Amino acid sequence: MTPETLEQIGVIAGAVLTLFTFSYLLGDNFLYRIAIHVFIGAAAGFVLLATLESVLIPWLSATVLSEPFELLRLGIGLLPFLFGLLLVYKGTTRLSRLGDFGLVLVLGVGTALALLGAVNGTLLPLVGNTARIFRPENAINGFIGLIGTLSVLVYFTYVGLRRLSGEVTQFLPVRFIGLIGQGFIAVTLGATYGLLILSALTVLSGVLADRIFILIGR
Amino acid sequence: MSASTRPRRRLRLGAALLAALTISIAVVTLLGLEPVPTLPPELNQTLSAFSQLLVQLAAVIGAIALFLGVLNLTRFHAAQLRKFPRGLYSLLLLLTLFGVLIVRALERGGVLRVSEGETLTLSLTILDVAQVAVESALAGLLFFALVYGAVRLMRRRVTIWNALFLTALVIVLLGFSPLGGATLLPEIREWLLSVPVSAGTRGLLIGVALGVVVVGVRVLIGRDRTFRE
Numbered sequence: 360m361t362p363e364t365l366e367q368i369g370v371i372a373g374a375v376l377t378l379f380t381f382s383y384l385l386g387d388n389f390l391y392r393i394a395i396h397v398f399i400g401a402a403a404g405f406v407l408l409a410t411l412e413s414v415l416i417p418w419l420s421a422t423v424l425s426e427p428f429e430l431l432r433l434g435i436g437l438l439p440f441l442f443g444l445l446l447v448y449k450g451t452t453r454l455s456r457l458g459d460f461g462l463v464l465v466l467g468v469g470t471a472l473a474l475l476g477a478v479n480g481t482l483l484p485l486v487g488n489t490a491r492i493f494r495p496e497n498a499i500n501g502f503i504g505l506i507g508t509l510s511v512l513v514y515f516t517y518v519g520l521r522r523l524s525g526e527v528t529q530f531l532p533v534r535f536i537g538l539i540g541q542g543f544i545a546v547t548l549g550a551t552y553g554l555l556i557l558s559a560l561t562v563l564s565g566v567l568a569d570r571i572f573i574l575i576g577r
Numbered sequence: 578m579s580a581s582t583r584p585r586r587r588l589r590l591g592a593a594l595l596a597a598l599t600i601s602i603a604v605v606t607l608l609g610l611e612p613v614p615t616l617p618p619e620l621n622q623t624l625s626a627f628s629q630l631l632v633q634l635a636a637v638i639g640a641i642a643l644f645l646g647v648l649n650l651t652r653f654h655a656a657q658l659r660k661f662p663r664g665l666y667s668l669l670l671l672l673t674l675f676g677v678l679i680v681r682a683l684e685r686g687g688v689l690r691v692s693e694g695e696t697l698t699l700s701l702t703i704l705d706v707a708q709v710a711v712e713s714a715l716a717g718l719l720f721f722a723l724v725y726g727a728v729r730l731m732r733r734r735v736t737i738w739n740a741l742f743l744t745a746l747v748i749v750l751l752g753f754s755p756l757g758g759a760t761l762l763p764e765i766r767e768w769l770l771s772v773p774v775s776a777g778t779r780g781l782l783i784g785v786a787l788g789v790v791v792v793g794v795r796v797l798i799g800r801d802r803t804f805r806e
Contacts, residue, residue, distance in 0.1 A: 362698050363661040365698060365702055366702070368702075369702040369705055369706050371708045372710075373705060373709075373710035374710075375775070376609070376706065376707065376710045376714070377709050377710050377711070377713075379716040380710075380714035380715060380718065381714060381717070381718065383718060383760075384718070384721060386682025388760065389662070391745060392666050393669060394711050394714075396666040396669045396670040397669060397673050397707050397711065398669070398707060398711035398712070398715075399650075399670055400589070400669065400670040400671065400673030400674040400676075400677070400707070401673050401674070401677055401703065401704070401707035401708045402708055403647050403650055403670075404673065404674045404675075404676070404677030404678055404681075405677060405708060406647065407643075407644065407645060407647045407664040407674075407678065408677065408678065408681055410640045410643050410644060411644075412636060414636060414639075414640035415640050415641070416643070418633070418637050421699055424648075429585070435630070435634075438634060438635050438741045439637035439641060439679050440637075440641065440769065441638075442638050442641075443638055443642065443644075443645070446638075446641070446642055446645060446699075447645065449655040454752065456586060456591055459591075459595055459607075461638070462600045463595055463599050463602065464602055464631065464634055464638060465639065465642075466599050466602075466603075466637050466724075466796065467598070467599045467600070467603040467606065468602060468603070468606050468631050468632055468634075468635035468652070469601040469635065470792075470793050470796045470797065471602075471603045471606035471607040471610065471628075471793075472606070472610075472632070473604075473789050473792075473793055474789070474790060474793035474794075474797075475607065475610055475611060475638065476789075476791035477787075477790050477793070478786070478790065481782055481783070481785070481786035481789075482786045482787070482790070485779050485782055485783050485786070486783065489779055489783075498609070498770045500771075501769075502773065503772050503773060503776065504772055504773075504776040504779075505776075506776070507772075507773055507777055507779075507780060508776045508777075508779045508780040508783065510780070511593030511776070511777055511779075511780025511781060511784065512780050512783060512784055512787075514780075515784050517635065522625050531686075540780065541738060542737075542738070542741055543759050543773055543780065544774060544777055544780075545736065545738045545741040545745070546698050546741050546742070546744075546745040546769070546774060546777060547591045547745075547773070547774045547777030547778055547781065548742060548745075548777075549579065549741065549742035549743060549745030549749075550618025550689065550743065550745045550746070550749045550769060550770060550774040550796050551774070551778075552742070552767050553747075553748075553749030553750050554722065554749060555719075555723060555748040556723045556724060556727070556746075556750065557721065557749075557750070558659045559716060559717065559719040559720035559723055561707055562713055562716040562717050562719075562720070563717035563720045564718075565713065565717075566676075566713050566714055566717045567612070567717075568642070568713075569652075570710060
């Protein structure tokens, strides 16, 4: 089989699967389910291949199968497999505690990475950005930006006062600033929703042009 | 509730051990990735090398977890094979899964060869047909779902927040459309996206990052409930 023939078969099969997926517009049906199950099978297969080829085989080549033989390297190479094996016990009722040991390393490293990422990658740059937008030549916009950022943060404040009746209420200033924040959140989500609709429309027109119009010969 | 009547929390040895291990691994990784200038350079180098090893180990454990997940998916669908018509879908899923693996193995072994130079064409075609095609069609379907959702929102009770949401949505949509060459709408859209939306997004992202920091610190001081339940 030549690469050209294979490409033609691929285009037709892709278009048929696209039509099967679009049949969901008429309701949940067997054509849609066929497309989804093919998709899940292929996705699982490619994820498994990527995991094997990019992570597991290089790790085993660098540790367990590496020459000359070293006991320490072999031990380090097999260590994640021991932890991974412990993860199997998470699914059992009696030995699920053992599975927690498999999670220790992932949780510890994940916590450190998440903390560093949140502080260095999000908090510091965004706080810096918020401070920088407040310039004299752009004072009104800077002020709106500052009020927006702070009021959104205040909106997620859950500190309140417990009254004698037992009812919990927020401080009036916090409630008022929170309302402004709620407005900014509504505008942000509305605009994001609009951008998402435009992105989906772009994808839809691309799919129609690349898959369906080819099938009907346009 | 006074301190005397509050139920005492039982300390379990296993949970304490797990928490201690997690905290020490997290602290070593933190010190290795963000070296402290006051520590001796040799210690910083050792910590850095050790934290790199820990990150690699975590990546391999993640890969093994993913492998186990695919095994579980296979086991579940193999058990469904006897049922009709669900078994038919499961059969299709398993055929695609093993088809992808077998084709890749044959290509790597040099048995199956439909290639242009070094590119493995057949497995890439399967990826394009079975994954990219359905994935992009699903993303296209999202358009209908989103528009339907917006229409439903308009039918429900009108509140000030709904109105703000829909106004921003309509401004963004109309701002991108070439309505008789009007320049006002694109200008309003530009301002909306660069000032209030950007401020709101920044507030939300800072809130999320603060949440991550709080959860991370709770793990570091052993207050997280992961191992207690």
